[in-house]
Amino acid sequence: xxxxxxxxxxxxxxxxxxxxxxxxxxxxxxxxxxxxxxxxxxxxxxxxxxxxxxxxxxxxxxxxxxxxxxxxxxxxxxxxxxxxxxxxxxxxxxxxxxxxxxxxxxxxxxxxxxxxxxxxxxxxxxxxxxxxxxxxxxxxxxxxxxxxxxxxxxxxxxxxxxxxxxxxxxxxxxxxxxxxxxxxxxxxxxxxxxxxxxxxxxxxxxxxxxxxxxxxxxxxxxxxxxxxxxxxxxxxxxxxxxxxxxxxxxxxxxxxxxxxxxxxxxxxxxxxxxxx
Amino acid sequence: xxxxxxxxxxxxxxxxxxxxxxxxxxxxxxxxxxxxxxxxxxxxxxxxxxxxxxxxxxxxxxxxxxxxxxxxxxxxxxxxxxxxxxxxxxxxxxxxxxxxxxxxxxxxxxxxxxxxxxxxxxxxxxxxxxxxxxxxxxxxxxxxxxxxxxxxxxxxxxxxxxxxxxxxxxxxxxxxxxxxxxxxxxxxxxxxxxxxxxxxxxxxxxxxxxxxxxxxxxxxxxxxxxxxxxxxxxxxxxxxxxxxxxxxxxxxxxxxxxxxxxxxxxxxxxxxxxxx
DNA sequence: CGGTAGGTTGAGCGCATTCAAGCGTTGTGG
DNA sequence: CCACAACGCTTGAATGCGCTCAACCTACCG
Numbered sequence: 134x135x136x137x138x139x140x141x142x143x144x145x146x147x148x149x150x151x152x153x154x155x156x157x158x159x160x161x162x163x164x165x166x167x168x169x170x171x172x173x174x175x176x177x178x179x180x181x182x183x184x185x186x187x188x189x190x191x192x193x194x195x196x197x198x199x200x201x202x203x204x205x206x207x208x209x210x211x212x213x214x215x216x217x218x219x220x221x222x223x224x225x226x227x228x229x230x231x232x233x234x235x236x237x238x239x240x241x242x243x244x245x246x247x248x249x250x251x252x253x254x255x256x257x258x259x260x261x262x263x264x265x266x267x268x269x270x271x272x273x274x275x276x277x278x279x280x281x282x283x284x285x286x287x288x289x290x291x292x293x294x295x296x297x298x299x300x301x302x303x304x305x306x307x308x309x310x311x312x313x314x315x316x317x318x319x320x321x322x323x324x325x326x327x328x329x330x331x332x333x334x335x336x337x338x339x340x341x342x343x344x345x346x347x348x349x350x351x352x353x354x355x356x357x358x359x360x361x362x363x364x365x366x367x368x369x370x371x372x373x374x375x376x377x378x379x380x381x382x383x384x385x386x387x388x389x390x391x392x393x394x395x396x397x398x399x400x401x402x403x404x405x406x407x408x409x
Numbered sequence: 410x411x412x413x414x415x416x417x418x419x420x421x422x423x424x425x426x427x428x429x430x431x432x433x434x435x436x437x438x439x440x441x442x443x444x445x446x447x448x449x450x451x452x453x454x455x456x457x458x459x460x461x462x463x464x465x466x467x468x469x470x471x472x473x474x475x476x477x478x479x480x481x482x483x484x485x486x487x488x489x490x491x492x493x494x495x496x497x498x499x500x501x502x503x504x505x506x507x508x509x510x511x512x513x514x515x516x517x518x519x520x521x522x523x524x525x526x527x528x529x530x531x532x533x534x535x536x537x538x539x540x541x542x543x544x545x546x547x548x549x550x551x552x553x554x555x556x557x558x559x560x561x562x563x564x565x566x567x568x569x570x571x572x573x574x575x576x577x578x579x580x581x582x583x584x585x586x587x588x589x590x591x592x593x594x595x596x597x598x599x600x601x602x603x604x605x606x607x608x609x610x611x612x613x614x615x616x617x618x619x620x621x622x623x624x625x626x627x628x629x630x631x632x633x634x635x636x637x638x639x640x641x642x643x644x645x646x647x648x649x650x651x652x653x654x655x656x657x658x659x660x661x662x663x664x665x666x667x668x669x670x671x672x673x674x675x676x677x678x679x680x681x682x683x684x685x
Numbered sequence: 686c687g688g689t690a691g692g693t694t695g696a697g698c699g700c701a702t703t704c705a706a707g708c709g710t711t712g713t714g715g
Numbered sequence: 716c717c718a719c720a721a722c723g724c725t726t727g728a729a730t731g732c733g734c735t736c737a738a739c740c741t742a743c744c745g
Contacts, residue, residue, distance in 0.1 A: 231586050235674060239586040253582070255575035262582065281568075285561045292557075298574045299531035305581040306529070306538065310507050310515040312588050313632035317701065347723065356589035361701060363725055381710075382724065398511060593733065623691065637733060639693055657742070658692065 174333070182336035185247035188293045192221055192273055195287055199274040203266040205345075209250055212262050216254030218274055222246050225270010226345050228354075229253075230263040240354035242305070243328070246335045249297040251277075267345040312356045319400035320355045321365035325375065325385065326393040333390075343384050372396065450609065458612035461523035464569045465499060468549055471563055475550040481621075485526055485540040485548060492530030494550055498522050501546010502621050504630075505529075506539040516630035518581065519604070522611045525573040527553075543621040588632045595676035596631045597641035601651065601661065602669040609666075619660050648672065 192198060200223070203209060209220050212232055222244060229242035229250070241262060244250060250272065253261035284291040311323050325342075333339040344351070348359040348366075355362070366382075369375045374392045378384035387393065468474060476499070479485060485496050488508055498520060505518035505526075517538060520526060526548065529537035560567040587599050601618075609615040620627070624635035624642075631638070642658075645651045650668045654660035663669065 229582070231582055233586060233590075235677065237586065237590045237677075239582075239589055241582040241585050252575050253579045256572045256579060257575075261579045281564070284567065285564070288557070288561070291560065291567075294571075295574075296532045298571075298578065299528050299533075301578055302574065302581065303529045303532060303537045305578065305585065306505070306507055306515075306517040309517050309581065309585055309588065310509060310513065312585065313515055313629070314509075314513045348725095349723085353589070358702060359723090360703085360725080364701090367725075401511065401513075624693095625691085634734060635692080636694085636735085640733090643693075 178333045178336065181334040185335055188247065189221065189223060189273070191289055191293060192275065195283055195290055196273075196275055196279060200271055201274050202269070202271050204269050205266055207266045209264040209266065209272060210254070210260045211264075212260055214254075214260050216251065216258050216260055217277060218251060219277055219280065220250040220264070220272040220274060222248050222250065223271045223273060225272075226267040227270070228265050228267055228346070228350070230265060231261070232263070238353065240350060242301075242308075243331075243354070245331045246337075249294075249301070252298055252301060315397065316400050317355075317357050317361050318365045318368055319397040320357065321351070321362060322369060322374070322393045322396045322400070324351065324355055325369075325387065326390060326397070329387050329390050329393075339390065340388065341384065341386050345383075369396065454609045454612065457610040461611055464523065465497065465549070467565055467569060468497060468551065471559055471566055472549075472551055472555060476547055477550050478545070478547050479542040480545050481542055483542040485542065486530070486536045487540075488536055488538050490530075490536050492527065492534050492536055493553060494527060495553055495556065496526040496540070496548040496550060498524050498526065499547045499549060501548075502543040503546070504541050504543055504622070504626070506541060507537070508539070514629065516626060518577075518584075519607075519630070521607045522613075525570075525577070528574055528577060591673065592676050593631075593633050593637050594641045594644055595673040596633065597627070597638060598645060598650065598669045598672045598676070600627065600631055601645075601663065602666060602673075605663050605666050605669075615666065616664065617660065617662050621659075645672065 198221075201209075201220075203225065209227065210218070212230075224246055227244040227248075227250060228240050229244065231239045231241045233239070244264075250264045251260065255277070280290065280294065284294065307327075311320055315323060328342055328344075329339040332342060346354070348362045352359045352362045366375070366385075370377055374387075374389075374396050376386040376388065378386065474497075477485075477496075479501065485503065486494070488506075500522055503520040503524075503526060504516050505520065507515045507517045509515070520540075526540045527536065531553070556566065556570065560570065583603075587596055591599060604618055604620075605615040608618060622630070624638045628635045628638040642651070642661075646653055650663075650665075650672050652662040652664065654662065
């Protein structure tokens with residue numbers, strides 16, 4: 134048992150030999166010291182968190198936007214609806230869901246405090262997906278035309294807007310890379326890593342996270358079935374990389390975020406260097 | 410033989426019954442009339458093509474940008490390089506390649522005339538991927554600070570910029586949906602459909618396309634191996650949805666773009682309604 | 686004409702899916 | 716208060732899609 138699986142990783146073109154050599158002495162998932170967060174990250178997270186707060190303050194001061202409170206399941210906007218507003222989250226968790234013409238449903242993004250919602254609507258004048266609240270939260274409601282006008286006079290606003298869009302583009306590409314190059318176990322680990330990092334960057338505690346998504350939603354987001362998600366989480370728990378809370382399986386403790394990265398590398402290792 | 414495969418499609422949550430009923434009388438891949446493009450699409454393509462031309466003209470007039478000619482293999486920018494410019498394609502074909510810290514390589518985007526390159530660099534001040542020319546082409550070199558300043562006085566510029574970013578975000582999500590919800594054969598068909606549509610929207614002929622990517626590159630982009638790409642293309646050719654040029658397998662004829670969509674639906678069909 | 690890169694196809698295997706059973710938690714109504 | 720249904724989660728067994736490995740082919744180029 135403890136069936137350590139060989140990397141699947143659809144087509145790793147070049148430099149895959151590198152991945153092997155950089156992995157170090159193989160299999161050190163359970164580390165003794167386990168410092169909760171790297172110091173360098175802590176500083177970066179502090180800055181990122183402050184940056185989010187400043188951007189929110191800027192928007193509130195310059196645009197005096199309406200605020201809208203949402204509860205789990207509420208739609209901020211819906212695919213097909215005519216575009217007019219952008220939304221900036223001050224709290225809560227959202228998912229973005231694409232719906233194809235033939236009825237396929239796909240979670241294409243997860244959003245946290247400070248993130249913007251609605252960029253997909255600018256180009257075509259209609260929103261291209263649903264923005265669904267996964268918990269109680271609040272968004273700033275920003276009229277696009279008002280923002281557009283304000284940008285001309287307030288460079289800081291335009292900077293904030295462009296930064297947010299740029300970050301979203303970069304993040305979407307990382308998602309695609311994760312789905313395309315990682316086997317199921319590593320994808321789940323990467324998902325947890327991303328979630329923890331997202332919380333950390335916003336100044337929230339990241340060692341104990343509450344997944345607000347069902348296994349089915351996670352699976353949809355990661356391109357796998359809910360059973361595979363469940364199995365991967367169990368495997369992560371067995372490896373000690375995550376710890377489930379006593380009651381219920383929605384809460385996940387992450388003693389050491391770096392162990393998640395190591396687990397991913399372990400999944401990508403071509404073959405078991407030592408024994409399994 | 411002619412092993413028509415059942416749908417894999419990782420997790421199609423709801424409304425998947427719809428997909429079945431909307432498919433019509435099942436299996437009509439080879440249609441007699443085969444009009445090259447739907448009339449409604451033709452009008453939309455005309456408009457889109459004109460819109461691209463107008464945007465390029467606007468940029469040239471307002472910013473008098475440098476032009477840069479590139480050849481196959483040239484890098485417009487490279488991941489890690491410090492950000493300073495955006496680029497707008499006037500001709501050619503580009504791919505965007507992400508490189509992860511551990512050496513995984515992933516094609517995360519394909520770009521055509523009128524598309525912008527470099528958005529990923531705005532947020533962090535460094536480009537997050539490589540932009541590689543796949544053919545001879547030309548880009549407008551646009552200093553971001555100059556564009557930023559010009560946007561304040563020229564709303565049309567800001568509109569063009571935001572539209573381009575929005576379109577990119579929406580497109581990236583479609584890519585993710587394709588990778589997550591479609592089986593290999595359908596993914597290849599969707600890739601061809603996207604490529605043909607991209608050409609059509611720019612006023613280029615879309616019934617005869619020259620793939621400027623190797624099977625390995627296509628496979629990387631779609632999250633599968635080059636062998637699977639080859640097999641899927643062969644299957645599409647056997648079904649008559651595409652036709653290979655006599656000499657070489659890089660040129661692909663697409664007699665009827667809609668047949669590609671039908672093929673995708675066929676791949677998604679829960680089970681063979683009639684016989685296989 | 687040999688060398689190389691890209692492409693096709695077959696055989697076998699394995700990861701992830703499908704199908705299925707069982708468990709824990711929550712919520713509702715008798 | 717307790718059945719009982721509904722929902723989410725876990726785990727096992729079997730199947731199959733897509734991957735790996737391999738051989739062979741074509742086109743291109745020095």
